[in-house]
Amino acid sequence: MIGQRKAKRYRIIVMDSDVKTAKQxxxxxxxxxxxAENIEQTSRLFEKIRSNLIDVLILDVDAWYKRGYELIxxxxxxDRLLPIIVTSADDSIEVAAKVREQGIFFYTMKPLDMxxxxxxxxxxxxxxxxxxxxxxxxxxxxLGVVDTSEVIRNNTEMCDINKHLNWIMAFFVHECKGTLGSxxxxxxxxxxxxxxxxxxxxxxxxxxxxxxxxxxxxHDMIRNYIISxxxxxxxxxxxxxxxxxxxxxxxxxxxxxxxxxxxNEMSINVDMKxxxxxxxxxxxxxxxxxxxxxxxxxYGTACTDIxxxxxxxxxxxxxxxxxxxxxxxxxxxxxxFERFIRFDKVGISGTxxxxxxxxxxxxxxxxxxxxxxGYLITDTSVTYDEFYSNxxxxxxxxxxxxKFARFIFEIPSSGHQQKGEV
Amino acid sequence: MTEQKTIxxxxxxxDFLEATSIVLEKSGYSVATCLSAKECLAKLKSMKPDxxxxxxxxxxxxxxxxxxxxxxxxxxxxxxxxxMLTAVDQKYSLSFSSxxxxxxxxxxxxxxxxxxxxxxxVECIEKLLAR
Numbered sequence: 097m098i099g100q101r102k103a104k105r106y107r108i109i110v111m112d113s114d115v116k117t118a119k120q121x122x123x124x125x126x127x128x129x130x131x132a133e134n135i136e137q138t139s140r141l142f143e144k145i146r147s148n149l150i151d152v153l154i155l156d157v158d159a160w161y162k163r164g165y166e167l168i169x170x171x172x173x174x175d176r177l178l179p180i181i182v183t184s185a186d187d188s189i190e191v192a193a194k195v196r197e198q199g200i201f202f203y204t205m206k207p208l209d210m211x212x213x214x215x216x217x218x219x220x221x222x223x224x225x226x227x228x229x230x231x232x233x234x235x236x237x238x239l240g241v242v243d244t245s246e247v248i249r250n251n252t253e254m255c256d257i258n259k260h261l262n263w264i265m266a267f268f269v270h271e272c273k274g275t276l277g278s279x280x281x282x283x284x285x286x287x288x289x290x291x292x293x294x295x296x297x298x299x300x301x302x303x304x305x306x307x308x309x310x311x312x313x314x315h316d317m318i319r320n321y322i323i324s325x326x327x328x329x330x331x332x333x334x335x336x337x338x339x340x341x342x343x344x345x346x347x348x349x350x351x352x353x354x355x356x357x358x359x360n361e362m363s364i365n366v367d368m369k370x371x372x373x374x375x376x377x378x379x380x381x382x383x384x385x386x387x388x389x390x391x392x393x394x395y396g397t398a399c400t401d402i403x404x405x406x407x408x409x410x411x412x413x414x415x416x417x418x419x420x421x422x423x424x425x426x427x428x429x430x431x432x433f434e435r436f437i438r439f440d441k442v443g444i445s446g447t448x449x450x451x452x453x454x455x456x457x458x459x460x461x462x463x464x465x466x467x468x469x470g471y472l473i474t475d476t477s478v479t480y481d482e483f484y485s486n487x488x489x490x491x492x493x494x495x496x497x498x499k500f501a502r503f504i505f506e507i508p509s510s511g512h513q514q515k516g517e518v
Numbered sequence: 519m520t521e522q523k524t525i526x527x528x529x530x531x532x533d534f535l536e537a538t539s540i541v542l543e544k545s546g547y548s549v550a551t552c553l554s555a556k557e558c559l560a561k562l563k564s565m566k567p568d569x570x571x572x573x574x575x576x577x578x579x580x581x582x583x584x585x586x587x588x589x590x591x592x593x594x595x596x597x598x599x600x601x602m603l604t605a606v607d608q609k610y611s612l613s614f615s616s617x618x619x620x621x622x623x624x625x626x627x628x629x630x631x632x633x634x635x636x637x638x639x640v641e642c643i644e645k646l647l648a649r
Contacts, residue, residue, distance in 0.1 A: 273632050278533035280633030285541045288637045294544040303540060310533050 106221055107149055108132040111141060111164065112156035112183065117208065121154065124210050125217070131430075138167065145174045149434055152220045154213070156206075157184040157195060165191075168198040177252060179220035183208060267321060275314045282307045302359075309356045316390060320449040323383060324435065327456040334460040336375045336510050341408055342368055345381045346415075350404075353389055361399045364389070370408040375510045376461060384457040384465075385415065387450040388503050392419035395501065415505045418477070423499030424469040426480040432467050454505065463507030472498040523647055524548045526567035528558045528585065529603070534632075538571070541636040547643070555585040562595055569643060570595075572626070574604035583624060590625040599646040602626040603634065 108130045112118040118134040125132035135141050138160055144150045153171060157164045168180060179201035184191060187205055196203055201223070202216040282303040285291045295303070326332040339345070350364055357363060392402045396419035403418040424432055433455040435448065451465075458465040470479040473489065477500045483489050525547045529535050535551045542549045550565060552558040570589065574582035582602060589595040602624075628642055 274531050274534065277632035277634070278531060278537045281534065281537040281541060281636055281639075285537070285544070285636035288635075291541060291544055291636055291640070295540065299540055299544075303537065306533055306537060 105129065105131045106151040108152050108154060109141060109144055109150050110134045110154045111159045113159045114156065121208065128214060142174065145171065147434060149431060150178065151224060152179050152181065152217055154181045154183065157182060157186065157191060165195050168200060172199065177224060179224050181216050181220060271317055272314065275310050279307045279310045305355055305359050309359050312356065320453045323453045324449050332456065332460060334377045334380060336377055338373055338375050339378045340372045341374050341413060342372050344378045345385055349382055349386045349389060353393065356393050360393055362393060362396060362402060364402045364404055367405045372408060374408050374413045376413065376507060380457045384454045384505060387454045388417040388505060391450055392417050396421040411509050413507050416502055418500060418502040420472060420498055420500050423501050424467055429467050429469060433465065458505055458507060461507040465503060465505045468502040470500060472500050477502065522548050523568040524550060525569050525571060525643065526550045527571045528552045529573040530554060545640045555581045558585060566594060567598060569599050569646060571601045571603050574602060586626055599627040601628045601630060601642060603630050604632060
C-alpha cells in the first residue's frame with residue numbers, strides 16, 4: 097500500500113525541542129522519500145493540520161516547553177485519525193501511561209532506533225490510508241459484523257465533505273462578502289447624490305477602478321475554487337492544441353489585468369523568446385498565467401515593474417513571472433502551492449487557491465511550477481540559497497533589503513501531435 | 519464652526535479601507551485606518567478617535583471581538599462609540615450580552631453586516647455621534 101503511494105510523498109511533521117535529534121530524524125526520513133519537516137511552533141503545527149498538510153506527527157513529550165503530551169488531545173480534536181508517534185527521553189512508567197492513554201499510535205524511547213521509527217511510520221501510514229480507502233469484507237457483512245475500517249472510511253469521507261462545505265462557507269462569509277463590501281461602498285457612494293456631488297472626477301474614476309478590480313478578484317476567486325474542486329475530483333480535463341501562446345494566452349491575460357496594474361501603478365515587461373506556438377490547453381494556460389500575474393500584482397510593491405519572461409521551443413514552454421515585493425518566506429517556498437496557503441493575509445483578499453491551481457495546471461500538462469525568493473542586492477535577484485551560501489552576503493544586514501519572488505512555470509512538449517490541431 | 523470628528527476604521531481589507539475612507543472624508547470626517555487589531559492598539563496610544571468602525575475577522579476569526587472588549591477596558595477609549603462592521607452576520611447566529619464580564623459580552627453600539635451601503639454607514643455614524 098505505502099510502496100504504491102510513495103510518489104505522493106507523505107508529509108511527516110517532527111516536533112522535538114532537541115534540535116539535533118529532530119534534524120537527524122528529518123534527514124533520515126527525507127532520505128526515505130518522505131517530506132519530513134521539523135516544526136517548533138504550535139501555530140505552524142495547527143496550520144498544517146487545518147490545511148491537511150500532515151500525514152503523521154512525530155512528537156516528543158519534551159517539545160513545547162516540556163508539555164508536548166498536552167498537545168495530543170488538541171491535535172486529536174483537530175484530526176482524530178492523524179497517527180501520532182510519541183518519543184520520550186523519560187523511561188518512567190507514569191509518563192508512558194499518561195501518553196499511551198491518549199490514543200497515540202506508537203510510543204518509543206530515546207535514543208531513537210531509526211529502523212523502529214521507519215517501521216512504525218510505515219504502519220501508521222498503512223493504518224491511516226487503509227482505513228480511509230479499503231472497502232469492507234463481504235464475508236463480515238454477511239455475518240452482520242460491523243467492519244471498523246468501513247465505518248472509519250465512511251466517516252472520513254463525511255469529514256472530507258464537511259471540510260469542503262466549511263471551505264465554501266468560509267469563502268462566502270469572508271472573502272466573497274468582504275470583497276463585495278468595498279464594491280458596495282464605492283458604488284453606493286457614487287449613486288448617493290449627497291455623497292457623490294462631493295467626490296471629484298478623479299476620485300470618481302478611482303472608485304470605479306477599485307470596484308472593477310474587486311469584481312475581477314471575486315471572479316478569479318470563484319473560478320479558482322471551481323477549478324480546484326474539479327481537480328480534486330479528477331474532473332479537470334486537459335485538451336492540448338497547437339496555439340500561439342502569446343496571442344491566445346499571455347496577451348489577453350495581461351490586457352485583463354490593465355485596470356489592476358493601473359490601480360497599483362505597476363507595469364509588466366514582457367520578454368518572449370523562441371517560437372510562439374506550443375501544444376497546450378490554452379484555456380487552462382490562461383488561468384495559470386492569470387493567477388501568477390495576479391499574485392505578482394497583489395504581493396508586489398506599488399510603482400514597480402513585473403518581469404514576465406517566456407521561452408518556447410519544440411521541447412518546452414517556460415514562463416517566469418518576477419516581482420519585487422514581500423517575497424516568500426524561505427521555509428514556505430515548498431508549501432506555497434498547497435491549498436489555502438497564503439503569503440500574507442493582512443490587507444490582501446484571496447482564497448489561497450491561486451498558486452494551487454497553477455500547480456494543478458502544470459501537473460495536468462506533465463509540467464512543474466516552482467517558487468524562488470530572496471533579496472535584491474543592487475538590483476540583482478539573489479535567492480535565499482545563494483544569499484546564505486555566500487559568506488560575504490550572509491553577514492549583510494537584511495533589515496532594509498528589498499525582496500523578490502519569482503515563479504517558474506514549465507511544461508514539456510506533449511511529444512506527439514494532439515487531437516484538434518489547428 | 520464645528521470641530522471635525524475623527525473616525526478610526528479597522529479592517530484587514532485594504533480596498534474596503536480605501537473606499538470607506540473616501541466616503542467618510544467626503545462626508546466631512548477626518549479618517550484614520552488600521553489593518554489589524556495590533557496596529558489599532560498601537561495607534562490608539564497617539565490618537566483619540568470620536569468613533570471606531572471595526573471588522574470582526576482580521577488576524578483571527580474573533581480578533582474584532584477581542585479588540586472591542588479591550589478598547590472598552592481602556593480608560594481612553596471606553597466611551598468611544600464602536601460600530602462593528604463585519605462580513606459575518608454574527609448578531610443572527612450568536613446571542614450577545616451587554617453585561618461586562620459575561621462570556622458573550624459584546625460592547626458595541628451598532629452592528630452592521632457587510633456589504634453596507636455608504637449612505638447607511640454615514641447615517642449610522644451621524645446618529646451615534648449626535649448622542
